[in-house]
Amino acid sequence: MPRTIDRGSRNDQDVSIWLMVLTAHRGLCVYCGRSPSTTIDHEMPVATNGADIWWNFMPSCEGCNRWKNGRSARIWVRDMDLHTRYPELRFSKRAMPARVYAGIIRRVERTQREIADPDRRDWFRHHYDLGRHKKKAETLKALKRCKEELRGYPHHPWRTPNVRDTQADMCVRLMCCGHMHPESHWMNAIVTDEEYKAFRRAAYRERLSPGELLGKAVRQYLADTPHDSGATRTNEGDTAL
Numbered sequence: 001m002p003r004t005i006d007r008g009s010r011n012d013q014d015v016s017i018w019l020m021v022l023t024a025h026r027g028l029c030v031y032c033g034r035s036p037s038t039t040i041d042h043e044m045p046v047a048t049n050g051a052d053i054w055w056n057f058m059p060s061c062e063g064c065n066r067w068k069n070g071r072s073a074r075i076w077v078r079d080m081d082l083h084t085r086y087p088e089l090r091f092s093k094r095a096m097p098a099r100v101y102a103g104i105i106r107r108v109e110r111t112q113r114e115i116a117d118p119d120r121r122d123w124f125r126h127h128y129d130l131g132r133h134k135k136k137a138e139t140l141k142a143l144k145r146c147k148e149e150l151r152g153y154p155h156h157p158w159r160t161p162n163v164r165d166t167q168a169d170m171c172v173r174l175m176c177c178g179h180m181h182p183e184s185h186w187m188n189a190i191v192t193d194e195e196y197k198a199f200r201r202a203a204y205r206e207r208l209s210p211g212e213l214l215g216k217a218v219r220q221y222l223a224d225t226p227h228d229s230g231a232t233r234t235n236e237g238d239t240a241l
Contacts, residue, residue, distance in 0.1 A: 015131060016129060020120065021057045022037045022038070022040070023143070025037070025110075025111045031064040031068065031107075032064050041057070041064070055115065084098055155207065174209055184211065187218075
């Protein structure tokens with residue numbers, strides 16, 4: 001009997017893995033470098049002993065995934081180059097501009113390094129613990145939310161320092177989870193939605209987390225305003241801070 005080939009289980013991966021891969025390479029297909037990535041491709045096909053694991057995943061558009069059709073990136077580039085040189089022999093279904101396929105290997109290698117960043121992988125795992133990928137529509141909806149969040153940061157949050165040491169499996173990055181700082185205090189501010197959005201934009205323009213900018217504003221206010229650091233008495237005789 002012919003051997004059954006395991007085609008891999010991309011659909012069994014956690015949603016965080018999908019988001020980690022699909023947001024790599026600026027959210028674009030690593031092959032054409034132009035279309036948004038909406039699916040995961042095994043760079044080295046499972047049918048030729050490629051591993052069904054995150055470090056073998058590439059962000060791809062549907063068209064390039066089908067076009068690549070079970071080949072490694074290097075074999076695909078070779079076939080497209082031969083097709084360009086000898087189109088009558090039809091090494092590929094159609095031609096891709098040489099300037100595009102010539103950069104595929106470089107883009108793949110750069111994206112592999114990006115995906116391999118352990119701090120980046122941990123950030124997606126901590127922030128998008130949504131369980132297993134089931135329906136692609138739901139994953140793409142989560143991808144949209146994720147891209148919007150990432151666009152809100154002035155730089156990648158996983159590259160900012162940790163606010164404290166912890167043995168717990170949780171994010172303590174300054175830009176996104178600064179509230180985990182040991183000196184952090186919850187403060188309620190009465191502002192409109194537009195003021196809140198403007199404040200967050202201002203914080204990111206300063207390359208600060210919102211909590212850092214708020215703390216900076218409080219310290220500036222305390223430095224500029226005379227105040228009694230001790231307790232004062234109210235008319236009712238109670239102590240107020």
